[in-house]
Amino acid sequence: MGSIKRISKELTELTESPPEGIMVELADESNVYEWRVKMDGPEGSPFHNGKFLVKLSLPTEYPFKPPTVSFATKIYHPNVTNDEKGSMCLGMLRADEWKPSSKIAAVLQFARQLLAEPMPDDAVEGRIAEQYKNDRTRYEEVAREWTRKYAC
Amino acid sequence: MDSDDEFMSDVSSQDDFLGTQGSDDESLGEDFDDLDAGFSDDKDLIKHKKKPYEVEYKVLDPHDIDHEQLGQVNEVCAILGLPPESVAILLRFGRWNKEKLIESYMEHPEETLEEAGLGSNFEGTAKTEIVPGFMCDICCEDGDNLETYAMRCGHRYCVDCYRHYLGQKIKEEGEAGRIQCPGDGCNRIVDYKSLDLLVTKELQGRYRELLTRTYVDDKENLKWCPAPNCQYAIDCGVKTRDLRRIVPTVRCFCKHEFCFGCSLSDHQPAPCTLVKMWLQKCEDDSETANWISANTKECTKCNSTIEKNGGCNHMTCRKCKYEFCWMCMGLWSEHGTSWYNCNRYEEKSGADARSAQAKSRSSLERYLHYYNRYANHEQSAKLDKDLYLKTEKKMTSLQSQSGLSWIEVQFLDTASQALQQCRQTLKWTYAFAFYLARNNLTEIFEDNQKDLEMAVESLSEMFEKPVADLAGLKVDILDKTAYCNKRRVILLSDTAENLKNGEWSFNIEW
Numbered sequence: 001m002g003s004i005k006r007i008s009k010e011l012t013e014l015t016e017s018p019p020e021g022i023m024v025e026l027a028d029e030s031n032v033y034e035w036r037v038k039m040d041g042p043e044g045s046p047f048h049n050g051k052f053l054v055k056l057s058l059p060t061e062y063p064f065k066p067p068t069v070s071f072a073t074k075i076y077h078p079n080v081t082n083d084e085k086g087s088m089c090l091g092m093l094r095a096d097e098w099k100p101s102s103k104i105a106a107v108l109q110f111a112r113q114l115l116a117e118p119m120p121d122d123a124v125e126g127r128i129a130e131q132y133k134n135d136r137t138r139y140e141e142v143a144r145e146w147t148r149k150y151a152c
Numbered sequence: 153m154d155s156d157d158e159f160m161s162d163v164s165s166q167d168d169f170l171g172t173q174g175s176d177d178e179s180l181g182e183d184f185d186d187l188d189a190g191f192s193d194d195k196d197l198i199k200h201k202k203k204p205y206e207v208e209y210k211v212l213d214p215h216d217i218d219h220e221q222l223g224q225v226n227e228v229c230a231i232l233g234l235p236p237e238s239v240a241i242l243l244r245f246g247r248w249n250k251e252k253l254i255e256s257y258m259e260h261p262e263e264t265l266e267e268a269g270l271g272s273n274f275e276g277t278a279k280t281e282i283v284p285g286f287m288c289d290i291c292c293e294d295g296d297n298l299e300t301y302a303m304r305c306g307h308r309y310c311v312d313c314y315r316h317y318l319g320q321k322i323k324e325e326g327e328a329g330r331i332q333c334p335g336d337g338c339n340r341i342v343d344y345k346s347l348d349l350l351v352t353k354e355l356q357g358r359y360r361e362l363l364t365r366t367y368v369d370d371k372e373n374l375k376w377c378p379a380p381n382c383q384y385a386i387d388c389g390v391k392t393r394d395l396r397r398i399v400p401t402v403r404c405f406c407k408h409e410f411c412f413g414c415s416l417s418d419h420q421p422a423p424c425t426l427v428k429m430w431l432q433k434c435e436d437d438s439e440t441a442n443w444i445s446a447n448t449k450e451c452t453k454c455n456s457t458i459e460k461n462g463g464c465n466h467m468t469c470r471k472c473k474y475e476f477c478w479m480c481m482g483l484w485s486e487h488g489t490s491w492y493n494c495n496r497y498e499e500k501s502g503a504d505a506r507s508a509q510a511k512s513r514s515s516l517e518r519y520l521h522y523y524n525r526y527a528n529h530e531q532s533a534k535l536d537k538d539l540y541l542k543t544e545k546k547m548t549s550l551q552s553q554s555g556l557s558w559i560e561v562q563f564l565d566t567a568s569q570a571l572q573q574c575r576q577t578l579k580w581t582y583a584f585a586f587y588l589a590r591n592n593l594t595e596i597f598e599d600n601q602k603d604l605e606m607a608v609e610s611l612s613e614m615f616e617k618p619v620a621d622l623a624g625l626k627v628d629i630l631d632k633t634a635y636c637n638k639r640r641v642i643l644l645s646d647t648a649e650n651l652k653n654g655e656w657s658f659n660i661e662w
Contacts, residue, residue, distance in 0.1 A: 006292040063290055064320050096325065100290045100317055101309070102336045 003062050007032045010104050022108050024056075033058045037108060041151065042116040046143035047075070050151030054111065056104065066098035069111055076139075076146040078118045078129035088114070090122045203641060205420055205648035207400040209388035209412065212374070217364050217385060224250060232257060235274055237343035242268050244329045244363075245341075247370045269332065269341035273304045278345040280311055288313055290334065303346055307335030315350050318342065322355055328362035378415045379408035388412045395424045397652050409573075418576055421647035422584035425662045430583040434523060452481050480521070522586040529579035532612070536571045539615065549619050556623060563626055567615055567633045574608045574636050577644065584647070589657040593650060600646060604639040611636050 021040035035056040041047025053072040071086035123129035245268035246253035287294040288310035302308035400412040409418040453474040475484040
């Protein structure tokens with residue numbers, strides 16, 4: 001399939017007119033399937049002022065299969081696994097909701113939006129989700145603390 | 153044949169049963185009418201006179217199921233005036249409930265179409281096009297001769313991408329009825345005309361197969377035969393709420409007999425709920441309980457703890473010389489000629505016999521009484537099955553030894569099948585009896601159980617005779633087979649009648 005053509009086009013578009021708070025580059029110039037994304041924590045969220053390194057991997061079947069998104073920077077968030085993988089898998093990133101015409105730009109914007117508005121009902125970190133729902137102040141404190149510690 | 157006539161009289165009450173099911177069942181009647189119209193040559197199959205424990209059903213092959221779907225699509229097409237490929241999507245969305253769907257469509261056409269994944273635009277036919285200046289949004293290819301396709305939603309992609317997308321959904325994800333347009337955020341469902349236009353014959357076949365599978369899953373009156381590799385489905389009108397009063401055993405064309413209610417192997421006369429409870433109980437308790445029971449028992453006279461160290465059930469207490477039966481703990485002298493009394497759990501005398509033992513032990517014993525007999529028939533049925541495999545060999549050697557023709561040795565096959573079936577029934581009578589409260593009906597039930605059990609054991613014995621003797625036993629075996637079948641019919645009819653009329657009292661709530 002013409003996946004290289006599609007990926008190159010998306011990469012060009014994203015580098016030429018990057019969406020707000022998102023900067024993309026290839027992790028290795030010879031491999032278009034591994035991307036390195038620098039994401040600014042959205043304003044008004046406890047991640048504000050943090051710079052998060054996000055890894056975006058494209059499967060060889062891309063765009064018929066969704067990309068995978070993982071946070072290389074440690075982050076305190078209900079929808080990001082609190083381990084060395086830092087993976088995120090929901091909404092359009094799930095294989096059964098992904099459409100081949102969905103774009104990487106949309107994926108990244110979706111991920112960034114998720115930083116501002118977590119989805120505690122689809123959480124991978126149940127404990128953080130509980131805290132987010134019941135003790136928002138404490139959640140924001142810890143999230144800010146982690147941002148300062150790992151993302152600045 | 154007398155017995156058959158006897159039970160014909162029950163047919164009318166069976167009809168009552170189906171007739172008094174209330175208004176919800178109107179759709180059922182209608183379904184059957186539809187079927188009759190389509191497959192009138194099958195009519196005599198379901199028109200034979202039924203026994204009280206039999207239910208009406210029909211076996212459908214994949215072709216019949218396709219035909220049924222098509223019939224319903226055409227019918228709704230005629231009413232709504234929409235193209236068939238869209239109606240198929242609507243019907244699948246409405247889980248094939250025609251009445252509800254039509255009502256919903258008449259009241260809110262646009263919302264219904266939208267929710268089902270259809271637009272309001274029904275113009276145009278499915279065809280691929282070459283569009284000047286087009287670039288595919290998926291692969292970013294352009295080119296003057298690029299073939300493209302769009303459904304009525306207008307999201308256009310190149311044919312290669314569309315095809316790849318559909319192939320992946322069908323082959324890898326096993327999806328069919330809910331494949332959406334590849335367009336980001338578009339929820340239009342891909343219709344079969346688009347699909348047929350784009351994918352290979354092989355994938356079309358797979359797609360139809362998947363659709364048929366969901367069709368059967370969606371319809372309450374249809375169920376797949378659970379036998380491995382069986383392609384047939386059963387159409388039966390028994391509803392979930394009927395399962396308290398009926399045990400709907402059906403027989404597939406592949407010969408597998410199973411319960412339409414729970415898809416387990418035939419478990420008449422025990423109702424589905426009790427079967428479930430029983431299996432759960434056996435799974436939880438049997439191993440421990442068996443160990444306790446198998447290893448120790450107290451002498452009913454002097455309470456010495458006794459370990460069974462031989463195979464014989466005839467026990468003699470070392471201490472007090474009391475002789476009893478290991479199975480029922482009853483006095484051995486009462487066993488002599490009629491040891492089949494051992495099938496009956498004498499709650500009262502049993503409790504008396506064990507009055508010195510802990511109460512929990514008594515209920516454990518009670519359970520094991522039924523469990524052991526249940527397990528024994530299960531085991532024997534397996535052994536009989538091995539025997540069945542040898543039957544063919546026997547029949548062949550019988551043919552050569554006695555000069556009987558193939559058709560003349562078929563009685564062995566018949567006998568072997570009767571054995572299987574009767575043991576299956578007997579096995580479940582014990583699970584059923586475990587949950588029965590004692591009353592007169594239970595006594596009658598146990599008598600019937602005893603009669604069937606005796607008949608089965610004596611047939612089983614005959615069947616194991618050397619091949620050379622079998623020809624001489626033909627008449628006896630035939631008689632015994634007929635007798636076994638008759639006893640089974642009597643037992644099942646009696647139990648089914650009582651179940652239907654709510655006559656049984658149980659020792660648990662279910």
